[in-house]
Amino acid sequence: MLCATLHCRVSLKAKNQQRTFLNFSDWGDLIKAVVYRGPNQVAVEEVEDPKIEHPADAIVRLTSSGICGSDLHMYEGRTVEKPGKVLGHEPLGVIEEVGDAVFSFKKGDRVVITFNIACGHCLNCIRGFTSACLTVNPENAGGAFGYAKMGPYKGAQAEFLRVPFADLSCTKLPGSPVDKWEDDFIMLADVFPTGFFATQLAMVQPGLPVAVFGAGPVGLLAAYSAILQGATQVFVVDYIPERLELAKSIGAIPIDFTLSDPVAMIEALRSQHARMDTLLPGERKLQKIVSGVKNLVRSAGASFEVARSDPVTMIEMLRTGNPAIVQSLLPGEEKMKGVMCGIDAVGYQARDRQDPSRENPTQVISDLVRLINPTGHLGVIGVYTADDPGAYNERAKKGEYILPFGQLWEKGMTVGTGQTPVKKLQPMLRDMIIAGVAKPSFIISHKISIDEAPDAYREFANRTEGFTKVTIQFAK
Numbered sequence: 001m002l003c004a005t006l007h008c009r010v011s012l013k014a015k016n017q018q019r020t021f022l023n024f025s026d027w028g029d030l031i032k033a034v035v036y037r038g039p040n041q042v043a044v045e046e047v048e049d050p051k052i053e054h055p056a057d058a059i060v061r062l063t064s065s066g067i068c069g070s071d072l073h074m075y076e077g078r079t080v081e082k083p084g085k086v087l088g089h090e091p092l093g094v095i096e097e098v099g100d101a102v103f104s105f106k107k108g109d110r111v112v113i114t115f116n117i118a119c120g121h122c123l124n125c126i127r128g129f130t131s132a133c134l135t136v137n138p139e140n141a142g143g144a145f146g147y148a149k150m151g152p153y154k155g156a157q158a159e160f161l162r163v164p165f166a167d168l169s170c171t172k173l174p175g176s177p178v179d180k181w182e183d184d185f186i187m188l189a190d191v192f193p194t195g196f197f198a199t200q201l202a203m204v205q206p207g208l209p210v211a212v213f214g215a216g217p218v219g220l221l222a223a224y225s226a227i228l229q230g231a232t233q234v235f236v237v238d239y240i241p242e243r244l245e246l247a248k249s250i251g252a253i254p255i256d257f258t259l260s261d262p263v264a265m266i267e268a269l270r271s272q273h274a275r276m277d278t279l280l281p282g283e284r285k286l287q288k289i290v291s292g293v294k295n296l297v298r299s300a301g302a303s304f305e306v307a308r309s310d311p312v313t314m315i316e317m318l319r320t321g322n323p324a325i326v327q328s329l330l331p332g333e334e335k336m337k338g339v340m341c342g343i344d345a346v347g348y349q350a351r352d353r354q355d356p357s358r359e360n361p362t363q364v365i366s367d368l369v370r371l372i373n374p375t376g377h378l379g380v381i382g383v384y385t386a387d388d389p390g391a392y393n394e395r396a397k398k399g400e401y402i403l404p405f406g407q408l409w410e411k412g413m414t415v416g417t418g419q420t421p422v423k424k425l426q427p428m429l430r431d432m433i434i435a436g437v438a439k440p441s442f443i444i445s446h447k448i449s450i451d452e453a454p455d456a457y458r459e460f461a462n463r464t465e466g467f468t469k470v471t472i473q474f475a476k
């Protein structure tokens with residue numbers, strides 16, 4: 001009987017009833033979901049309501065779900081994903097139902113879910129690398145919700161989600177839907193752990209200078225994580241003004257790559273350490289400082305942002321260096337004018353600096369290899385893929401690029417890459433939010449209903465003014 005199969009849990013109930021009578025009598029309920037329909041097309045469609053398929057599953061009613069820069073790789077046709085996939089991998093919600101083998105959660109629990117799908121008992125999972133689980137994906141190591149080559153799993157931009165291995169995938173949260181933590185907790189599914197993991201790949205430690213390329217959600221939260229961990233100077237490179245503004249708002253130093261070579265700009269700013277003692281007395285005379293900075297900029301051969309900024313910004317940037325540290329430099333130490341830790345939070349769709357209208361997949365790694373000091377660390381959190389149907393030549397279609405490997409080797413750099421093993425970090429970052437130490441929601445620019453998703457995808461893909469991070473909100 002139709003009425004017996006209908007739950008009273010979805011907003012589509014009445015509509016579904018009608019549809020079920022007309023077309024889909026054996027389908028049960030339908031839910032709304034965002035479905036990939038080919039390059040630059042997503043549609044909000046009615047799809048089958050998820051069911052418990054395995055005793056370790058849970059069904060979660062979502063209250064928020066993120067749209068991610070990673071979704072755009074699929075949206076733009078730059079993966080091998082076929083039309084029909086439900087997208088999304090950033091879920092937050094309330095447990096609706098659990099399978100018989102789930103022992104940590106019950107109906108009504110508020111949870112955030114890792115974007116990785118992982119079993120918890122294979123060789124990689126027991127070592128903490130849930131991002132490379134060996135049992136969940138027939139094609140590769142590692143599974144995820146709604147993502148190309150990451151297994152057959154439906155995505156989280158939907159009203160309900162089937163969560164395999166729920167005991168591992170879910171992390172329990174306090175509070176209730178749409179409370180003061182909703183926007184911070186949704187960041188725990190991917191971008192906050194991913195930003196933090198980027199700092200681990202780049203071996204960020206207290207007192208080290210850091211450069212982050214890319215001021216999208218991942219880059220901004222990598223910079224934020226570096227600051228939380230006591231990095232001395234954190235530079236953030238991009239060319240989108242409002243994203244650079246956000247970087248500045250958390251205490252990072254914004255660098256607009258359209259103004260000049262970002263490596264030269266950062267090196268010049270780092271070199272100001274050596275001139276702080278001569279510049280500081282002049283601070284009493286504002287104009288003198290302003291012209292001093294302009295000369296410094298000119299002598300560095302760069303016309304960079306500091307030269308264009310207002311005097312207060314300039315002084316703030318100059319004061320970023322601590323003169324006490326400068327005076328204690330050991331002979332030779334001043335040669336370390338770059339940064340110790342560099343983060344690529346852009347990936348293979350990086351923009352060319354000379355002509356940002358075109359892509360240059362090696363731009364960011366090349367810049368970082370120049371900028372990172374000898375013995376420094378490169379963390380590549382931005383995605384590079386071995387299958388890129390939209391790439392500019394045959395080698396790039398296989399993810400093969402020409403990189404400055406000789407310089408990287410001569411500098412003795414370490415390189416870290418890969419998907420984030422979210423579970424390793426999620427509970428600790430959750431506790432930072434609850435304790436009021438971290439507020440990653442500062443990156444959210446738009447909260448939308450699921451029906452607005454196609455428009456939001458288009459605007460986000462165009463990096464339209466102000467579109468930094470979009471979340472779909474289900475609960476009012």
Ligand SMILES: NC(=O)c1ccc[n+]([C@@H]2O[C@H](COP(=O)([O-])OP(=O)(O)OC[C@H]3O[C@@H](n4cnc5c(N)ncnc54)[C@H](O)[C@@H]3O)[C@@H](O)[C@H]2O)c1
Pocket residue numbers: 068069070071073190191194213214215216217218219237238239240243257345346347348349350351352353363364381382383418419420463
């Ligand atoms: N490793 C993981 O587990 C993981 C998880 C989530 C996201 N990611 C990846 O991280 C990357 C960033 O994600 P996002 O959501 O922040 O995406 P995003 O596309 O919103 O941000 C990328 C930013 O890089 C900037 N950019 C482009 N070219 C540049 C250049 N040459 N120099 C400096 N900045 C440049 C863009 O203007 C944009 O602001 C993506 O590749 C995404 O797929 C990886």
Ligand SMILES: [Zn+2]
Pocket residue numbers: 067068069070071089090115190191
């Ligand atoms: Zn994501």
Ligand SMILES: [Zn+2]
Pocket residue numbers: 118119120121122123124125126132133134135136
């Ligand atoms: Zn596993």
